Amino acid sequence: MAAAQTERRSSGALNIGEVLATLAEEFPSMTASKIRFLEDKGLIAPHRTPAGYRQYSQGDVERLRFVLALQRDQYLPLKVIKDYLDAIDRGERPEGLPPGVSVAPRAVSEELSAHLSTTRPRSLSEAQLRAESGASVALVEAMVSYGLVESANGRFDEHALQVARACVALEDHGLEPRHLRPFQASAEREVGLIERVVAPMASRRDTDARARAAEEARELSEVFLTLHRALVHGLITRMDG
Template identity: 35%
Template sequence: MAASAARRPSSPGRGRLSIGQVLAMLRDEFPDLSHSKLHYLESEGLISPERTASGYRKYSSTDIDRLLFILRAQRDRFWPLKVIKEHLLEHGVDSDVTSIASRPGPTSTIQAVRLDRRGLAQRAGVDEEFLVELEQYGMLAEGLLFYGAAELEITTAARELAAEGLHPRHLVMLRTSAEREAHMIGSVARPRSRAGDSAAQGGAEDFARDLGESMITLHSALLRTRLRGG
């Protein structure tokens, strides 16, 4: 457990943390983490925070280690919750997520980043004019103060394609395809999210994410088939 504790972000103080403190502590690494996500993981039996006499949740250091393992397994290995739950039952949280080769999922990891506009340009190896072009064709949202890992991936990939003659104006079809797929996923996942039920909302978010990963897998397989002339 010592290795897990070493990887845990510093807590605001000793003792158990409220749900708000947990979200604040993990915000840099998991900016999309929400109350509903934590409630859903609890409803699925993946985490079990204690309750005060007033019913408020309190998270221990063990809860935080377990939560970090779950979130990193989803992000870095794309494990579904069923696989994560099985692994936790068998091994606990002592093993490093990215070192486990026996489970399915990509080998690359996505690190949390927070970049200003200049930092994005520097990390992706592009200039301001290229960022403006990406915004013009809807690849990047306009007016952002900070950019994350997704924007860095988009900009880097677009730069590599542009170097081969495929400029942002040629990639609009990819953007519109992604928008249609997101709309399709939303139409399927939305009915699972019941108003006022935070656990159901968190479940819908995970369900949408799993659908998205399946679509990415299908798209990649179809593209490889076409490139082989199939």
């Protein structure tokens, strides 16, 4: 055992507890079960000793940080993140990377990590929301009134900013928040379906099951969005015909 520890220390490898400690400040809810879950999904592939113990390199830790940041900040499902990492591993530049950011195979560059650290969800005041979206005071009040956005102690999140920008664009076409309430109702029904599907897994107490439930919810949301897009585009195509 002592020899194995010496070998691990000399190679710079970390055990799972040390990985958790490294990520604790940025991702305090991270657990060993979640790390193993991400390994099962093919997001990381730590080295195994002859005795079967996992050894994590700094590259593995950076991949974990990359995955967790995209989940937390961009709400991406693991399948999308894995495709992103697979492209990086092939030496390709995945679509959507900010200009000037470079990536290296099986690792995340310091520049990309720095970019991710600046894209954490923000809390915006109403003034910031209006300034960044172009929404008027009356439009923001209407969005809140019709349930399209919510504020917590006068603060709004990034989702509210996206909704506000969409409402500003739709306002140019004569559509007001009162016309858009069906979108919120539809979203609530879709979330209800997702909750029904993942409820058995989410109700379990172990963290691994809850992580799988959260990931399944993300994947379902992507499928729902694809379905919605296809149905709308199909109806528009029939209009053209």
